[in-house]
Amino acid sequence: MRALGIDPVHETRQTFDGLLSAMSRPGTIHAVPTPADHAVVATLVDHEVTLATDDDGLRETLADQGRLESAPHEEADVVHAREHTGWDIRECKRGSLVEPSDGATVVYRVDALGDDATGATVRLAGPGVDGTETLSVDLPDTELTAVATAQAEYPRGVDVIFTTADHVAAVPRSVQLEVA
């Protein structure tokens, strides 16, 4: 993934380290190599999974390496969105009761997370959270409400990763999400 400016061995490992911390402690923010959304895609995506993205540069880079299997967002294993237009997270794959891990991973690129964010604030509770945790995301309330809907049928559901330029936070389906 040199073409994206991400070292394929060590920076993807650092990205995974941040992602795993974010996923196991929902709502907490972790540093990863930049640009974070590309680093997350480079860490997770190859031809074994399908990808839906609105980022043409990313798609070309992956295709050049034989790592791109495109799919519409309703069928994709990984959904990556830089601009939030034209698709609905509630339509993404949620997996089956027998194999809920087939549910999609949705990667949002947002401007800011945490204290700098001016968008929606969510309250999180459940596995990985000691008591409750709050997270502010630069996305409209309606989008976070849609995330809550897409995660409502636990263990079926989608797992959400928010990325800024150089940080990630995650909201796995196991947590209860409430838009404050």
Next chain:
Amino acid sequence: MTDHTTTDDAPSDDRSFDDSAPDGGMPVSTASVDAALESLDDDGLTGYNYAYLDEHTKREVRRSMLKAVAIPGHQVPYASRPMPLARGWGTGGIQASLSLLGPEDRFKVIDQGADESVNAANIRRLAETTAEVETTTDTTDADLIQSRHRIPEEVLTAGQRLVLQVPITDALRKVDPSDAANRRRHAHKNYGKMWVHLYENVVEYGEINIASRYPTMVAGRYLMDPSPIPRWDVPKLDDADHLTVLAAGREARIYAVPPHTAVEPLAFEDRDFTVERFPEQACHACGSTDTYLVEVSEESADEDGFETRYACNDSSFCRKRRENPELPKDHHLDREGVDWGPETPDGDASTAQRGGSE
């Protein structure tokens, strides 16, 4: 002709090998196992990717690990790769560890509580040579701990991750050998058959008589096999500060217990979950009464025959306790009262012994 000679020579070679180690070998210290492995040739490692696994394999393991964390207790399938040792020797744990390790990490490997086992030393060496990590035997010093069948006595912290090696992934396997049927049971949270098994246990033994792999509910949704850790270690997973990843190489499944997740061993209202009991026993080396002890049979010095002694199973903590017998299990934390693991109950030992595990 050459073939015949080889075949004829083989039996005598075997005999001489057997003669050289009549009593099953000599115990060796960590330093000398590592030193022995050090002397082996490292040729052939050049050309391998960082941390041995290729990036395609790591992506597969990492994707499954993230899904496992997002669905606590659910067994996520992954494409388990052949490793340079046989499946069943920690290949799942190795794939998880090598997908996690970075050059700044400190890695500890234990096998049944011991850093000295050859299997643990080999896994450590693989990580050392291919992932350029530093290794340690000190639990509090490690960033990543790979373990077979134990959770360390010293409390794990938020900055640490634990990888447990798993031989059998499904807690329901002992009540139904069909994986397809068990996956349907997990899908519908249908654990009736396990409850019947526990009830039959109570009828037969007067208590739930399961030594290890104790069936455990994770986050109130999935029944999980916590790997063959003793019952003693199961409560350590409940509301822990650290992340636990359980990886099976042979069965190609990964599952996880995130930090601060409810982990509840199955039990009845009138038959509590109990941990192992060591009434009035203490470690013969460090004197601990609040650690998981194992029986050690040793030749006695003054008479023919053997005597049974108890020793700490966690050898690294035992070494620390020998220097400082008062050392609490949470000595490295700035908070107090987070001492984990059960106390050894010796007050009500006689009642607790009733219906023991004979």
